[in-house]
Amino acid sequence: MAALPLRSVPAGGRPSRQLVLDYRDDLRIFPDRWARFGLVVLAFLYIWLPTQEVSDAGLRTLSTIAIVAIGAIGLNLLTGYTGQVSLGHAFFVGVGSYSAAYLGAAQEWPFLLYMPAAILLGVFLGAVIGPFALRLRGHYLVIVTLGLVFLGMHVFRNWTSVTGGNRGTQIRGADMSIGPLDFSGLELFGSTFTREQSMFFLVWALLALAALLAKNLVRSRMGRAMQAVRDRDLSAEIIGVDLARTKVGAFAISSGFAACAGVLSGLQIRFASPDDFDLFLSIEYVAIVIIGGAGTIFGAILGAFFVIGVEEFISHYSRSEWLGPVVRTGPGDSGFFSVGELNAVLFGGFIVVFLLFEPRGLAALWLRAKAWFLTWPFSY
């Protein structure tokens, strides 16, 4: 009788990639080759872009985008992930900017000290505002956070010893070094970079860090709790989510991101005045979250690109033939709107259009395109 092949060779096939052998497999941030490939491309652009013939103005715009994106990620955690609409984001950004002005420029603290201090201050103030969200929902919460903006403006205008009052305050000479790297004028490998180039390196690195932090947060227990609260806070509480902790936590974290963005924007424009942190800035952030896509991290970045891009576009063409008659660029000039007003009108319009036609924002366009290919050859 022929014996069966009793092999001692490696038995068993290789498990398919879809096989979840460990819960960690479910939680991977960069699940596949494409995600990792994209990461390499981004890293390359990060190194390569600033060394190319991009004008300082162009780099400044790119840095602004990164700074705004950091703030937008914060608001997205609160609005997109936890479902708490807030118009008070400008206040926390203001807190960050004035922290940079007072602690960084006036008190001459090192960057690694005043940056965390500003973030902690944002977190603390967010945690103080957070409890309102426990009692109020929807429109009522929006009105309370709206009040926060005016309260903030009042403080910024009148606490002159710190904020410089109505005239605002310069942010000059603030330290911007991390260890041996001084981002106010980077010297690396024998070459010297301009302030704009250095700023680009700093803020995009921080954006990457912020995005990673947020990505990690939303896949954690806290992140799942936030999304449960967004979907239905009552049900969330029933399955054991601590509502108070989650809502207050979301406010605190979101405000921390806003303060970080505030510090960076203060360092970039080297000036802070109360009028920079008015209701319009809050609306701009809400617009970014809605246009970009609520509930996605990369949506916040997309939204920042879009909104800052439109702003740059308008201010660039405000004197052109076709925008000139509409936009008023100086005293006595004809036109209905100032640049800022036109922006406000446009963003208002964009919010309406996106909420009506693409409530999940620009990110949804991408997600939908991706789904079209992922469901191939079916449609679902």
Added chain:
Amino acid sequence: MSAVDTAPFASPASGGVAETLPAHLLGHAAATGDRIAMRKKHLGLWRSYTWDEYAERAAAVGIGLRALGVEPGDRVAIHANNRPAWMIADMGVQGIGAIAVGVYPTSPTAEVEYVLSHSGSVVLIAEDEEQVDKVLAARSDLPDLRTVVVKDPRGVDLSDDWIMTMDELEALGAGQRQDFGSAVAALDPSQCAIIVYTSGTTGPPKGAMLSHDNLMAAARGSGTEFEVGPDQEVLSYLPLCHIAERLISGVNAVTQGYVVNFGESTETFAQDLAEVQPTFFVGVPRVWEKFMALIQIKMGDAGWIKRKNYDLWMGVGGRLARKRWRGEKLRGVNGLLYFLGWVFLFRSLRRKLGLSRVRGALSGAAPVSPQVLEYFWAMGIPIREVYGQTENTAQGTIIPADDVRIGMVGKAMTGAEVILADDGEILTRGPGTFLGYFRNPEATAETVDADGWLHTGDVGEFDDDGFLRITDRKKDIIITAGGKNISPSEIENRLKTSPYVREAVVIGDQRKYLTALIGIELDTVGDWATRRRIAFTTYGDLSAKPEVKELVSEWVEKVNTEMAQVETIKGFELLPKELDQEDGEVTATQKVKRRAIETEFSELIEGMYR
């Protein structure tokens, strides 16, 4: 791992130990103990079982059973869904010379009682409360049953002395692998190893006794013919009480040493399959038909680009498949075409189904329509029909890999002889021929004749190249009033290729013309009705809709055009209910019990001849 006593099993053939499944299991544990033998999805994670663990636990079960007083030759029943414990129990039982009897997890109490009492099982290993409740209901009629072992004791009253947990059983026999090794070494391979109760479309189930030698013959035969090796991954999903899945998840897995994956539950089959992406897949016709219906329904909902893409490449794939059947390798332009089809359709389509890595696929256990096979060949799944039955340990015929003929069941498998009797009945002989029906010598004598030929009960014919074609079950063949012989299964399978048709029973014995009872597929017809805003409540309600009857009627007309005049369906009725095992209308393997149907729906049938 105990170093003692496993050495002889490293090569059972040479070490003087008879070849049996438990011997092979111990051999794998000794040679590649830390390799993965099984995986089971539990709470979203695929847990692994090594060969060492497998052997250790099988030994614990075997010795534990012996401690309960189970002697060689005693029957131990296993009543559970597919899971590692099923195989562990099977190996433990066989290892101590006892006989493993599988009970279908879907069996109602009456059937469970019949199998347990007919087999005289002394111990029952039941999965959970559901199965324990069935046996508790029949307790007073089962004098032989001494102990019920329950795997998952949630909800089970353990204060009852009759019931113990599987953990307790394993604790009884823990750490005595040496004893188990001696028991395995002492096995007589000619003795009965398992009893497989055939589902029986007529009369009560019969218990086919298969010896260790039968199983080894099957391992040898199918190991060669199926082209399975140690680097395979399979998903265990058909009932393990059936010979087909037993061969794949048990016999071949333990002899070849490949990995068997057990899904989360029977309901999650599609998801489990997509996750495992097995390299070898065996389906019964119902499974293939269901896949086909699923694809067609989903394709119908897809956008036009995706639909055109599908039509284009399935057409190309169909033409290429015809070349592959003749054993041609796809080279040059054809190779390029197949590659493009793979890029644009086959890869993603097969991945969605869970068949992206399939290198070999089989269809068996019932006749399948050629259209179904062609369909899967078109997307590059090399599916071959295999013919066998429990009584010959599924060692009948198989389509050779290099000469595929759709509609045939191929040539005799290695070691088996297949001939036709004078009346056209297929006879097989070989090492796979079973020992006989348990406690039923009359039936055994009717089935196996003096020369050792097994009468399969199927009628068929050979073509000039020695390929077998099955006509039908001998007793199912319809002789019309006009004296024509008609094979109903061919027409029925053609009818079942529609995504809307789940069951078809052709009627016409001693009648002037053929009619059919047709059962609709609730999912797809329900979907169809919803899209047309036809409101319905239940299966019966949907079945009674004139629009649904019209839908099926169009399909029947279409099939009729492909049939010879005498084979056309002159009238049909839709079944008012889903056929159910509990009501005795289908077997555990979903085969229609023709006689029961004809009696139950006699009024419907008579109506078609009035």
